[in-house]
Amino acid sequence: MRFDTHTHTDRFSADSKLPVDVLLDRAAALGLAGVAATDHYEPDYPDPRYANLFDVGEYLAALREADRSAAGGPRLLRGVEFGWQDHLGPELDALAATGGFDVLISSVHMLERVDPYFTRTIYDPGRKAVYGAFLASMARMLRASRSFDVLGHYDYVSRYAPWPSKRMAYADAPDEFDEIFRLLVESGRALELNTRTGYRLLDEGVSDWLPDPAVLRRYRELGGELVALGSDAHQAETVGRCLPEYAAFLEGLGFPGIAVFFGRKAQVVPF
Ligand SMILES: [Zn+2]
Ligand SMILES: [Zn+2]
Structure with a gap:
């Protein structure tokens, strides 16, 4: 019972080449x-060329139409x-209030309106x-809004880092990690492990490409049980990529399974 809970489709995410x-x-x-x-929904993106917004009703209808699970196909969960950004609480509340979603991921892609994907001076x-x-910034997001279920890719910023060892370690920011973990646990939300961070390192030939186990150990120590897992696929080749390796990694650390949200309620699906 394996789920890929973070993917982008080409009709609704401008940076995706993956038809549903x-x-x-x-x-x-x-x-x-x-x-x-889980297509990108990015209000007030600083560079209008990369803004990504869509009509939510049209999006949900398209996903319902694409779903073939009634005919025995894989289930298509509806997410975003x-x-x-710190001022977007009302936009996220409004999105959540439209209903019809299985899962809402909220991600920090920018610091002070600068995305490391585009600007390496960050x-x-x-x-x-x-x-x-x-x-x-993720801790502020967790404090500011209850309108989402999953904290997306905590290690996004590490993907484009210029230093030799990019992997974000617990020791890099222990106080900030602890604060995030406490906020997740007290609100029953999930930490996401995003395999795209890992397989990018793998493709660069890095040997320690999986997340720092100290991060997950500490999360567990503070009561964390919910871990979501997704490939962040933007193309066919990366759908489901490295999910088995990450699942084995989590199982080895004593997690009972993977958190999957259905109708915005978490269920732990065993490995
Ligand atoms: Zn993202
Ligand atoms: Zn994504």
Whole structure:
């Protein structure tokens, strides 16, 4: 029973090359029980060329139409990846209030309106300062809004880091990690492990490409049980990529399964 709970489709995410039908074909070929389409919803993105917004009613209708689970295909969960900024609480509340979603992921892609994907000078203050600042921003997001279920890719900023060892370690920002974990646990929300961070490192030939186990150990120590797992696929080849490796990693750390949200309620699906 494996689910890929973070993917992007080409009709609703400008940076995706993955048609929803291909997503479902790949999911079926991989034997997945289901996939969540979690297209980018990014109000007030600083650069209008990369803004990504869509009509929510049209989106949900398209996903309902694409779903072939009644005919025995993998289940298509309806989700969104919301691009958080500190002033966007009302937009996220409004999105959540429309209903019809299985899962809402909220992600921090920017610090002070700068996305590291486009602007590498963001790393100038150094590793601990930058990783700490991103994590602190996620803690603010968790405090500011209850309108989402999953904290997306905590390690996004590490993907484009200029230093030799990119992987975000617990030791880089222990206080900020602890704060995030406490906020997740007290509100019953899930930490996401996003395999795209890992397989990017894998493709660069890095040997320690899986997340820092100290991060997950500490999460568990503070009562964390809910871990969501997604490939962040934007193309057919990466659907479901490295889910088995991450699942084995989590199982080895004593987690009981993977958190999957159905109708915005978490269910732990055993490995
Ligand atoms: Zn993202
Ligand atoms: Zn994503």
